Amino acid sequence: MDELNIPYCLPEIGEEEIAEVVDTLRSGWLTMGPKTIAFEEQIAAYTGAKYAVAVNSCTAALHLSLLAYGIGRGDEVITSPYTFASTGNVIVHSGARPVFADIQRDTFNIDPEKINEAITPKTKAIIPVHFAGQPCDMKEIQEIADDHNLVVIEDAAHAIGAEYRGKKIGSLSDATCFSFYATKNMTTGEGGAVTTDDQKIADKMRILRLHGISKDAWKRYSAQGSWYYEIEECGWKYNMTDIQAALGIHQLRKxxxxxxxxxxxxxxxxxxxxxxxxxxxxxxxxxxxxxxxxxxxxxxxxxxxxxxxxxxxxxxxxxxxxxxxxxxxxxxxxxxxxxxxxxxxxxxxxxxxxxxxxxxxxxxxxxxxxxxxxxxxxx
Structure with missing residues (x-):
């Protein structure tokens, strides 16, 4: 056998992405601007959700989702132990307590029966993780959530493009969080997005992703914008940039x-x-x-x-x-x-x-x- 060099993963970047990034660099819009807005619209359309909020990572997407739904100190969030650090860490950073429910041996996904066993009066949300790109048992999970008035925030870092019973992941629950990291099925280098059908939640995440100020860069510096802004909440620096979105526009098409x-x-x-x-x-x-x-x-x-x-x-x-x-x-x-x-x-x-x-x-x-x-x- 000839000497091999087959890495675990390599991204697939084409000339279209390169040309779009160059166009972005020449446009002057290096931070969040028109291409980020266009990318959000395309993500929403692709997943079948009403709204998409582009951010700088799936970690940011998960954190903003918890905050937007009011998850905080004294609350418990049930999730899978079989996941990357970010899924648990964002629960901690929101002030809540992560509660781990065991997984199924055949799918690596969280077991709905174990979710049921883990619910207490402090439980406020469930974060199912679609491991490797296979959707969790969302019907059973949503029924549990409905019975106990819980929020469902999907960790779909692995699952852009996946489907459950004929519907795209991203259109099933309260919020769905995607990763566009370099190793994922599509990439923006670093980046992520949240989809939701709740306009108030989407608007709140848009405020929180950029320091909590009332206007993003596009609203302040475009021809139709105004320099004036107000800090509505103490937020974070979680926005996506147009350079990242330039990659994402073509990656999504592919x-x-x-x-x-x-x-x-x-x-x-x-x-x-x-x-x-x-x-x-x-x-x-x-x-x-x-x-x-x-x-x-x-x-x-x-x-x-x-x-x-x-x-x-x-x-x-x-x-x-x-x-x-x-x-x-x-x-x-x-x-x-x-x-x-x-x-x-x-x-x-x-x-x-x-x-x-x-x-x-x-x-x-x-x-x-x-x-x-x-x-x-x-x-």
Whole structure:
């Protein structure tokens, strides 16, 4: 086998994005301006939501959503432990307490039955995390929320383009938060967005994303704007820039194509690996459109660390998603979490490996990854 160099992930950036960024640089609108506004309109239209608010990260999107819905000190927010740091951290920064409900072993997604068990009189919101790009059990989660008058804020960092029962993620709940980080299914380099059907919530997030002032840069410095502004609330510097939006406008146009390639490659991985002893491939639940931001497999017959090391020695980049939040020192110290909490999350973490999967991969790259897995497992 020739020497390989297949990284875990690479973004797909074309000439259209480059030209749009150059146009932005020449326009003079480097911060939030007309292209950010256009990008927001396109995100709303794509997801089927009434409003979209573009921000500088999914972390900012989650934080603003909690604040806009009044989640704060003394409240509890139920979420998955099987997620990146931002999901739990924003709950802490809002003043609330994160409560972790264990996940399903087949999907890595939060288990609605565990949500029900975790509800207390202090519970105010649920943050389901669509792990790897597969939608959670949103019908069951929304029914629980309706029964207990809870807000549902989806962490869809992995799930732009995904569908649940024929509807796009982004149009199902109170608010949905997306990531456009460099490794995601579409990218603005850094960036994110919130979708919602509630105009008051959208307006509040627009105020909070830019220091809490009454007018953004477009409203102050465009030909139709005015220099005068007032600070309505003490907000944050969470806005997206037109440079980022310039990338996003074209990435969004290409997203369905990106997703089609990811799904094709995922099917090829599954066909080649599902009968391989010691490897468990991901499932796609009925009524869902999985967008495969990740292709997570479970390695059961050998040490996970050895598997990743041997793949790296052959030139294949793999990763692990995620170290469950309840296992991190900060959450153990602040909230008395124990490593034995959430046993499904703990078990899956000990066996999970994310294989390379991105549109820039070639079919030969994919076949090389499969060949290397067979060598690691059987040689």
């Amino acid at each position: 997203l369905d194509g990106f997703v089609a390639t990811r799904r094709k490659y995922a099917e090829m991985y599954s066909a080649a690996l599902r009968d391989l002893e010691g490897v468990v491939t991901p499932v796609e639940k009925e009524g869902r459109k999985h967008v495969y931001h990740l292709y997570p497999v479970l390695v059961n017959e050998m040490n996970r660390g050895d598997f990743i090391r041997e793949m790296a020695e052959m030139g294949i980049g793999c990763s692990v998603h995620f170290i469950p939040l309840h296992q991190h020192p900060a959450y153990q110290k602040l909230f008395e979490c124990m490593k034995g909490d959430c046993p499904n999350a703990t078990w899956l973490y000990e066996h999970e490996v994310s294989l390379p999967l991105y549109p820039k991969m070639s079919l030969m790259d994919l076949e090389s990854v499969i060949s290397c897995i067979n060598r690691v497992m059987y040689d």
